[in-house]
Amino acid sequence: MPLSYPKLRVARPTDNILLVKQFYCDGLGLQVLSSFTDHQGFDGVMLGHPQAPYHLEFTHQQGHRVGRAPTADNLLVFYLPHAVEWQAAVQRMLDHGYAAVPAYNPYWDERGRTFEDPDGYRVVLQQAAWDL
Incomplete structure (x- = not known):
């Protein structure tokens, strides 16, 4: 029997579920x-692409405050190997009013652009293949 690979859910609380949903x-x-x-005091939304093996879940517990990202180096990195696809993704962020920010780790500025979500967590659009 071949091995199967698990699907990945990255779950994170937020105080700004609507703004975070809009960003992503x-x-x-x-x-x-x-x-x-x-659902037992929680609201949530799962975001992704239907065929992707991952999705992001953002939750908000009513009456509870979680605050912002603890550091500027909390990252989600999306690898986009094709230059046209990468440029379109960067332009989409800019067109929706999300300005690129300098990466905390300068490595990510060499071939990528970093954007900060409403909670202070960062997303890197990396123009590279994932060769691991």
Whole structure:
């Protein structure tokens, strides 16, 4: 029997679920895969692409504050190997009003652009193949 690979869910709380959803959907082009309201005091949304082996989940617990990212080096890195695809992704972020920020680690500025979401977490659009 061949091995299967797990799907990855990155889950993170937020105080700004609507702004975060807008950043990742409008800016990055992710889609709403699922959502829920008042599930044992939590609201949430899952974002991604239907065929991708990952998705992002953002939750908000009613009456609870989580604050901003603890450092500027909390990253999600999206590898986009084709220059045209990478430029389109960067332009989409800019067109939706998200300005690039200098990367905390200058390595990411060599072949990528970094953007900060409404919670202070950062997304790198890296113009490179993932060769690992």
